[in-house]
Amino acid sequence: MNKVLPVFPLFLSDISAIYNPTSLMIWNVPIDVRDGKVAPVTGKRRASTNVTIIDIAREAGVSKSTVSLVLKGSTLVADETRDRVSRAMSKLGYVYNRGAANLRGAQSSIVGMVINDLSNPFFAELAIGIERVLRTSGYIPFIANTAESVVRQAEVVRSMREHGASGIILSPALDTDGREINSLLDLGMPIILAIRRVPGARASLVASDNMAGAARVTQHLISLGHRRIAFLGGMGAMAVRKDRIAGFTQALEEVGLRADPALMLESMPTKDGAFTAMSALLSRPDWPTAVVCFNDVVAIGVMQALSRKGLLPGRDMAITGFDDTTEARQVSPPLTTVSVDAGDLGERAAQMLLRQIAAGNQTTETYIGEARLVVRESCCPPPRERKVS
Amino acid sequence: MNKVLPVFPLFLSDISAIYNPTSLMIWNVPIDVRDGKVAPVTGKRRASTNVTIIDIAREAGVSKSTVSLVLKGSTLVADETRDRVSRAMSKLGYVYNRGAANLRGAQSSIVGMVINDLSNPFFAELAIGIERVLRTSGYIPFIANTAESVVRQAEVVRSMREHGASGIILSPALDTDGREINSLLDLGMPIILAIRRVPGARASLVASDNMAGAARVTQHLISLGHRRIAFLGGMGAMAVRKDRIAGFTQALEEVGLRADPALMLESMPTKDGAFTAMSALLSRPDWPTAVVCFNDVVAIGVMQALSRKGLLPGRDMAITGFDDTTEARQVSPPLTTVSVDAGDLGERAAQMLLRQIAAGNQTTETYIGEARLVVRESCCPPPRERKVS
DNA sequence: AAGATTATTTGGAACGGTCTAAATACCGCG
DNA sequence: CGCGGTATTTAGACCGTTCCAAATAATCTT
Numbered sequence A, B: 001m002n003k004v005l006p007v008f009p010l011f012l013s014d015i016s017a018i019y020n021p022t023s024l025m026i027w028n029v030p031i032d033v034r035d036g037k038v039a040p041v042t043g044k045r046r047a048s049t050n051v052t053i054i055d056i057a058r059e060a061g062v063s064k065s066t067v068s069l070v071l072k073g074s075t076l077v078a079d080e081t082r083d084r085v086s087r088a089m090s091k092l093g094y095v096y097n098r099g100a101a102n103l104r105g106a107q108s109s110i111v112g113m114v115i116n117d118l119s120n121p122f123f124a125e126l127a128i129g130i131e132r133v134l135r136t137s138g139y140i141p142f143i144a145n146t147a148e149s150v151v152r153q154a155e156v157v158r159s160m161r162e163h164g165a166s167g168i169i170l171s172p173a174l175d176t177d178g179r180e181i182n183s184l185l186d187l188g189m190p191i192i193l194a195i196r197r198v199p200g201a202r203a204s205l206v207a208s209d210n211m212a213g214a215a216r217v218t219q220h221l222i223s224l225g226h227r228r229i230a231f232l233g234g235m236g237a238m239a240v241r242k243d244r245i246a247g248f249t250q251a252l253e254e255v256g257l258r259a260d261p262a263l264m265l266e267s268m269p270t271k272d273g274a275f276t277a278m279s280a281l282l283s284r285p286d287w288p289t290a291v292v293c294f295n296d297v298v299a300i301g302v303m304q305a306l307s308r309k310g311l312l313p314g315r316d317m318a319i320t321g322f323d324d325t326t327e328a329r330q331v332s333p334p335l336t337t338v339s340v341d342a343g344d345l346g347e348r349a350a351q352m353l354l355r356q357i358a359a360g361n362q363t364t365e366t367y368i369g370e371a372r373l374v375v376r377e378s379c380c381p382p383p384r385e386r387k388v389s
Numbered sequence C: 001a002a003g004a005t006t007a008t009t010t011g012g013a014a015c016g017g018t019c020t021a022a023a024t025a026c027c028g029c030g
Numbered sequence D: 001c002g003c004g005g006t007a008t009t010t011a012g013a014c015c016g017t018t019c020c021a022a023a024t025a026a027t028c029t030t
Helices: A053-060 A064-071 A079-092 A098-103 A121-136 A150-162 A178-186 A210-223 A239-254 A271-282 A296-308 A326-330 A342-359 A383-388 B053-060 B064-071 B079-092 B098-103 B121-136 B150-162 B178-186 B210-223 B239-254 B271-282 B296-308 B326-330 B342-359 B383-388
Strands: A032-034 A037-039 A110-115 A140-145 A168-170 A191-194 A204-208 A229-232 A290-293 A318-320 A337-339 A366-369 A372-374 B032-034 B037-039 B110-115 B140-145 B168-170 B191-194 B204-208 B229-232 B290-293 B318-320 B337-339 B366-369 B372-374
Touching (some): A053 A064, A053 A079, A098 B098, A110 A121, A110 A150, A121 A140, A121 A342, A121 B121, A121 B140, A150 A168, A168 A342, A191 A342, A204 A210, A204 A342, A210 A229, A210 A239, A210 A290, A210 A318, A210 A337, A210 A372, A229 A239, A290 A296, A296 A326, A326 B326, A342 A366, B053 B079, B064 B079, B110 B121, B121 B140, B121 B342, B140 B150, B150 B168, B168 B342, B191 B342, B204 B210, B204 B342, B210 B229, B210 B239, B210 B290, B210 B318, B210 B337, B210 B372, B271 B296, B290 B296, B296 B326, B342 B366
Parallel strands (some): A110 A140, A110 A168, A168 A191, A191 A204, A204 A366, A229 A290, A290 A318, B110 B140, B110 B168, B168 B191, B191 B204, B204 B366, B229 B290, B290 B318
Antiparallel strands (some): A032 A037, B032 B037
């Protein structure tokens, strides 16, 4: 269990840049420019008047050790003493200092959650799910948004380590390197990857069944009569995209069709990226009759591109999404999509992390959430079929 | 400046419940149930092999004081020494321990951001804006979601204090008491209220110009010919609602109209709440020709209620929103609304907080962001008018 | 009533940094 | 070479908690 942990190469090459306050505070905090020299501002210390455990001890007429025991809810202290101490605490307005506590070996109660894009409602739901169980378990989450930047991600993770996080739930930025994750694991830091798996990383994973979901939605289109189906969105390197394409391809092959590489287009997984890619597709001669989109956001961009051309999604072309975000319901026509319960995945991830922190071991678990097809109104049969009916 | 701070009544009455791990960890963390007694789990300590400043000092052949100086980017150390220390740090995989540092007076680099509803895209944008400037300034944000619960909010704030947050940006939960805010301020904790003002609180505020925005959107409807205009959504106690109603009323009175109390309906500021309230309104005889909605989310709920009745928003009744979330654009018809740049407000709030932390004083500032009318397609003239044209 | 037990309480050494005051090294100069 | 001054470095107290070992108090036993 207590194997010697290997010495670890840091994420960021230049360490000093990170601590050096002068290089960081320049942004907006006023700088003390006395006698021509730029000096870092020395703010006030702790905000509050510091009432410590010792003050409490004095007030209650006991030793600080006893106060500490009360704090930890130990059964050792006499009831009468506990009361006295509790009263002293509220009388003096005591605030527990976790920094000091962690210093001396108490299990730190903070865990990090690193989210690649908090403005995407899907990930926001995920974050809220995580927070929900973390908080009810007495942990306090450190949420950070990396905006798909691996540099930011590395900074954020470092920051969390500095603050003594006892574990991290990571929804990784786009081209996260599996080796970075592994080196963190080697250090003994429990990590749960959420939503996106990272090739080469040994960390536990909580994600949805991308392959089955994509297969299901593709089968749905096939059953409507579609034969020329495009897959649009996501970048080539994304593992999630690979999984969804695998499901897409599989569904096609099950009925003896082949996925046409000319109909598998990449795009950034944003509305604008999808709009551009779909517009390009529509400028070519031979349109598909249906488009399986990488996710809901992409699907919405695709719909906008269709509208721009005067086409009506759900009448002139079938469109599907993935994730079932709240937007999928609101868009017009409502989007047929694959439902992934982001909040639930978040809860699972948090539970898995807590379990690993408590157990102290590093078993690699995987949870794959179900992907349910949700049929709404964005899918029509292909034109030919409709003429027949 | 250094006035004596008053002794402070705690937010939560029963303190011990907060620290007592046995009462908190029961949720999901395995409990050690040996010989019938429930014992709190004693997890592993710090995740990483602890390389400390002293190890670095030994490796580099200097004293720990010198290493500390290097860490702080002091100009006192010789370049050659600094190099040697830096090399030792990366060689041993050193991780700065902020908990320890804060203990001895270093300015804590964490600030809290408490958001009432992170699943609302408007607040998500706000959070991202805040995070953006905080992070570039070397601060690390603690994000927490209160889900409109004042109890949760109190817990969260306490947790942040325990972790030594040097300031808090608070987007307050619905019925936050101004006195709680004030007692926190009295303690010397800088607080910036975001979006929602809290009556009675002396804290600084960053919000949008609700009154002007509501007046502007109402004027727009009046200019289209509407005379019977309803205001729907928000609960009576919400300050934001009061402000928007004030603007609404003012715009009506400017042209000699009076706001009809029978047309000012409350609802929870959610889609469902709005749906219910609007359905109730539609079951009454004398409909308004236009509805000013409390915000975009409410407007979407109102639209759904209309559709349910077979009415088309933007043709049979004019609907407006507030906030200009991304959904406002995606909904059909696209929503005429008041644009509030949530990201920008977040940045302002963060800058204001950093300024107050640095200055150490407690001036009460207020920033009111502009509210721009954005005309889309959800507003038509009233039926009569249309017949004329 | 003296031990033996069991129930409480406590002193004091950590933990990993920061900070002040003082020590030491280095330099140019008379 | 000794001196004053500047540039670097360092010892050691301290921050607020935890935790172990040991002390003290209370209760039983015989």
